[in-house]
Amino acid sequence: MPDTIELLEAIGKDASLRHASADELAAALGEAQASEALITAAATGDKEQLAVELGHRQCDPPQVSQGPGHEEEPDQEDGDDTPQRSPAPDRDPSSTKR
Amino acid sequence: MTLGSHLTPLARSHIEQADVVFAALSNGVVEMWLERMHPDVRSLQPYYKPGKSRMKTYREWVQVMMTEVRAGKRVCGVFYGHPGIFAWSPHKVIEVARAEGFEAHMEPGISAEDCLYADLGIDPGRFGCQHFEASQLLFYERRIDPAGYLVLWQVALTGDWSLGRLETGPAYRQVLVELLNRDYPLDHELIIYRGATLPIEKPCVRRIALRDLPHVPLTAEETVVLPPATPLKPNSVIRDRLNALDKLYGTSTLA
Numbered sequence: 001m002p003d004t005i006e007l008l009e010a011i012g013k014d015a016s017l018r019h020a021s022a023d024e025l026a027a028a029l030g031e032a033q034a035s036e037a038l039i040t041a042a043a044t045g046d047k048e049q050l051a052v053e054l055g056h057r058q059c060d061p062p063q064v065s066q067g068p069g070h071e072e073e074p075d076q077e078d079g080d081d082t083p084q085r086s087p088a089p090d091r092d093p094s095s096t097k098r
Numbered sequence: 099m100t101l102g103s104h105l106t107p108l109a110r111s112h113i114e115q116a117d118v119v120f121a122a123l124s125n126g127v128v129e130m131w132l133e134r135m136h137p138d139v140r141s142l143q144p145y146y147k148p149g150k151s152r153m154k155t156y157r158e159w160v161q162v163m164m165t166e167v168r169a170g171k172r173v174c175g176v177f178y179g180h181p182g183i184f185a186w187s188p189h190k191v192i193e194v195a196r197a198e199g200f201e202a203h204m205e206p207g208i209s210a211e212d213c214l215y216a217d218l219g220i221d222p223g224r225f226g227c228q229h230f231e232a233s234q235l236l237f238y239e240r241r242i243d244p245a246g247y248l249v250l251w252q253v254a255l256t257g258d259w260s261l262g263r264l265e266t267g268p269a270y271r272q273v274l275v276e277l278l279n280r281d282y283p284l285d286h287e288l289i290i291y292r293g294a295t296l297p298i299e300k301p302c303v304r305r306i307a308l309r310d311l312p313h314v315p316l317t318a319e320e321t322v323v324l325p326p327a328t329p330l331k332p333n334s335v336i337r338d339r340l341n342a343l344d345k346l347y348g349t350s351t352l353a
């Protein structure tokens with residue numbers, strides 16, 4: 001059976017597969033002898049089996065969030081609440097050490 | 099953003115040539131894909147803890163990456179989408195590394211923002227486009243321009259001052275709705291958008307009225323877009339000034 005991650009990469013790279021209908025994609029994956037789990041996910045959008053096949057590797061919701069809505073207020077920690085500066089090579093490094 | 103589709107050749111080359119790769123991705127399958135590209139991929143995911151301020155986590159990310167940089171390693175941090183868009187640590191770690199005399203730079207990636215313009219058919223240049231982290235819009239006095247597009251990020255976490263929660267509830271989003279209602283009618287149609295992460299997915303686009311925002315299910319991966327609510331208003335004072343200049347200098351040549 002071909003490797004599922006490699007198949008996903010191949011679909012992501014292929015102009016005709018990436019925007020194929022669910023049925024076309026499922027048919028192409030069937031021909032490529034993809035796992036049942038991948039074919040089901042492509043055909044129906046149900047990724048439950050795929051999660052099982054791939055060992056339930058999940059990234060929890062906070063992983064999605066990589067930016068804060070606020071940093072510290074001036075009276076907290078280092079008060080770096082000004083708009084973000086561009087990375088400045090000449091910035092005092094002591095202000096970034098914790 | 100989409101596995102297999104949106105990793106630039108240059109970004110891939112950085113990953114392959116690094117000694118160590120740190121990963122902050124939104125999807126476990128994408129993390130598995132990344133592991134095919136390098137034997138030493140270290141997930142930044144375990145630094146998150148419920149109740150722990152994300153700001154603390156982001157600082158720790160900077161520290162773990164810098165530890166390897168200081169050890170003389172060639173380090174590549176892989177962040178989903180564009181590493182510099184609504185992401186604190188990538189900018190910070192570059193700043194710290196440069197301040198310590200190391201060479202560091204950011205490679206652009208394809209953001210949720212880019213996918214959004216393509217999938218929703220929006221050109222930010224048509225009416226202008228403001229982007230805000232949803233909580234920041236509540237915490238600070240900001241000026242919204244309802245004649246342009248308004249894009250709100252991290253709406254699922256709206257109003258979380260602690261930065262430690264996985265999501266906030268309808269009551270918090272109600273505050274956001276009331277704030278937005280100063281500039282938009284409650285029946286204004288907004289778009290809840292989620293771009294495809296796996297190439298077997300389609301983008302998810304939901305259109306609801308502003309008043310319903312607190313009551314619909316919302317995931318951390320979704321972005322909210324408010325299309326313009328008012329037409330562009332001609333600025334007659336400035337137009338008059340420009341007309342006067344045209345008369346003075348003519349319109350066929352540059353002054």
Ligand SMILES: C[S@@+](CC[C@H](N)C(=O)[O-])C[C@H]1O[C@@H](n2cnc3c(N)ncnc32)[C@H](O)[C@@H]1O
Nearest residue numbers: 066067179180184209210251252292293319321
């Ligand atoms: C901290 S930002 C990181 C954005 C990332 N650096 C990028 O360039 O796409 C997290 C926010 O990005 C948006 N986002 C993340 N994944 C998304 C997706 N698949 N579709 C739409 N928006 C997404 C959501 O607004 C989410 O709350």
